[in-house]
Amino acid sequence: MRTIKLKPPKLSSSLLGCGMAVGLCVTGMPAALADEGRLLATGGATQIEGSAGGGIVPWALISGYGTEDEVGGTAFLTNVDVPHYNLVSGGAAVGLYDRVELSYARQRLGLDNTVLSGLGLNTSPAIRQDIFGVKVKLLGDAIFSQDTLMPQVSVGMQYKRNLDFDFIPKTLGARSADGTDFYVAATKLFLGGLDGRNVLLNGTIRMTKANQMGLLGFGGPGNNTYQAEFEGSAGVFLDRANTWMIGAEYRQNPDNGLGAPLGVSLHQSAYKDAYVAYIPNKRFALVAAYANLGSLPATTQPGANSSNNSGMYLSGQFSF
Amino acid sequence: MKKTSAILGGLLILSAAPWVVAADAPSLYDQLGGKPAIQKVVDDMITHVAADPRINTFFANANIPHLKMELVSQICAGTGGPCTYTGQSMSAAHKGMNIDSAQFNALVEDLQLSLADNHVPTGLGNKLLAILAPMKKDIDHK
Numbered sequence: 538m539r540t541i542k543l544k545p546p547k548l549s550s551s552l553l554g555c556g557m558a559v560g561l562c563v564t565g566m567p568a569a570l571a572d573e574g575r576l577l578a579t580g581g582a583t584q585i586e587g588s589a590g591g592g593i594v595p596w597a598l599i600s601g602y603g604t605e606d607e608v609g610g611t612a613f614l615t616n617v618d619v620p621h622y623n624l625v626s627g628g629a630a631v632g633l634y635d636r637v638e639l640s641y642a643r644q645r646l647g648l649d650n651t652v653l654s655g656l657g658l659n660t661s662p663a664i665r666q667d668i669f670g671v672k673v674k675l676l677g678d679a680i681f682s683q684d685t686l687m688p689q690v691s692v693g694m695q696y697k698r699n700l701d702f703d704f705i706p707k708t709l710g711a712r713s714a715d716g717t718d719f720y721v722a723a724t725k726l727f728l729g730g731l732d733g734r735n736v737l738l739n740g741t742i743r744m745t746k747a748n749q750m751g752l753l754g755f756g757g758p759g760n761n762t763y764q765a766e767f768e769g770s771a772g773v774f775l776d777r778a779n780t781w782m783i784g785a786e787y788r789q790n791p792d793n794g795l796g797a798p799l800g801v802s803l804h805q806s807a808y809k810d811a812y813v814a815y816i817p818n819k820r821f822a823l824v825a826a827y828a829n830l831g832s833l834p835a836t837t838q839p840g841a842n843s844s845n846n847s848g849m850y851l852s853g854q855f856s857f
Numbered sequence: 858m859k860k861t862s863a864i865l866g867g868l869l870i871l872s873a874a875p876w877v878v879a880a881d882a883p884s885l886y887d888q889l890g891g892k893p894a895i896q897k898v899v900d901d902m903i904t905h906v907a908a909d910p911r912i913n914t915f916f917a918n919a920n921i922p923h924l925k926m927e928l929v930s931q932i933c934a935g936t937g938g939p940c941t942y943t944g945q946s947m948s949a950a951h952k953g954m955n956i957d958s959a960q961f962n963a964l965v966e967d968l969q970l971s972l973a974d975n976h977v978p979t980g981l982g983n984k985l986l987a988i989l990a991p992m993k994k995d996i997d998h999k
């Protein structure tokens with residue numbers, strides 16, 4: 538199953554958005570919508586595990602545009618193509634009263650048939666996982682506390698269940714099929730922060746055992762304890778209306794010595810991306826990025842080394 | 858002696874530095890174009906507010922000329938202009954109105970429309986919003 542290729546919409550994309558998000562669209566008029574009381578772009582995009590954030594990093598912002606009196610949410614679909622791999626992630630999130638975010642995402646990592654040649658397999662299988670997320674805003678206001686340096690701070694949890702654990706992750710030495718990440722995220726918008734442009738900074742600390750977010754299971758031959766990893770995002774809004782944003786992200790990953798049973802070095806390295814976000818209205822957002830998904834093995838031939846994998850990241854999001 | 862004066866001189870330069878910078882960089886008030894420009898932005902914002910069904914009922918019985926006058930003097934003072942704001946505090950002015958975040962943001966969006974109407978450069982508009990944003994906690998839910 539391949540993702541829908543989302544083309545950049547025309548400015549009047551709310552109607553187009555409604556057509557694509559069948560069932561999510563209540564009305565075609567962005568200005569008159571209920572439950573969209575927050576300012577444009579303040580719901581973030583959806584990161585690849587389904588939480589409101591950038592592309593790969595969860596932010597402290599609560600999904601959607603709902604205020605303290607409103608319920609909002611998002612649905613998203615993301616596709617990343619790197620050599621030998623295709624990652625599709627899709628799901629939805631609900632933001633309750635700008636305080637609590639509940640999210641679900643299904644990820645599917647497709648492998649081309651060279652990856653498994655070392656196992657004597659000539660198939661193009663996929664590894665899938667479910668991710669259930671919850672995030673709670675603890676304190677601060679990323680947007681309005683412009684008179685202090687205090688960011689908005691949220692804590693979150695992502696419970697992940699690998700559906701194809703026995704096939705590849707276990708073979709590589711991963712210890713368990715499910716795991717829970719815990720994180721704390723701090724996000725702040727600096728209005729006019731860089732040469733008059735609005736700047737968004739985010740820092741996240743995640744406690745995790747996940748290999749490749751959990752797609753390759755949790756824990757491994759080298760380590761099976763929680764590690765604290767740093768994730769950061771920086772972005773700049775280019776225009777007055779905050780419809781265009783460019784930025785970059787970085788996300789550390791634990792290295793649990795995966796691959797040892799096969800004699801393969803699967804050294805895990807950090808994710809990185811550089812992105813352009815287009816947020817024409819409170820209905821729709823599109824993020825395109827050049828993303829590096831750390832190291833993934835090009836083959837499972839003994840002695841093979843993992844290589845860094847970069848490619849195109851494309852994500853579309855509807856808010857409701 | 859020499860050492861003391863050197864230190865004194867250093868202190869003088871240090872303490873003078875902010876003034877030097879301030880003198881070099883014109884105030885946001887001047888960059889925006891002074892009082893006439895601020896008046897125009899406020900006028901057009903109120904026009905957008907009056908047409909905004911999300912919040913216009915709040916202003917049905919308001920003394921609009923007085924409100925505009927107070928807003929202009931508040932923005933003038935807040936951006937470093939030669940004004941003193943003499944109106945009520947933000948919490949007193951909005952007491953009992955029970956403004957919520959969605960209504961506050963609606964007014965911000967109307968201000969953004971006015972900034973766009975008046976071709977206020979993005980950077981100046983953002984700096985003005987940064988000055989007004991912290992007032993939210995004194996305005997909504999009062």
Ligand code: HEM
Pocket residue numbers: 912915916918919920921923924927928931943944945946950951956960961962964989990992993996
């Ligand atoms: C940054 C945002 C805001 C600023 C800077 C601001 C500023 C002011 C000022 C300076 C006054 C006049 C105070 C006085 O007469 O002494 C005022 C009054 C008032 N404001 Fe606001 N305000 C803001 C947001 C809002 C919002 C969101 C609403 C409603 C949705 C609102 C509704 C009113 C009303 C109804 C009055 C009384 C007008 C009258 O009775 O004459 N304000 N505001």
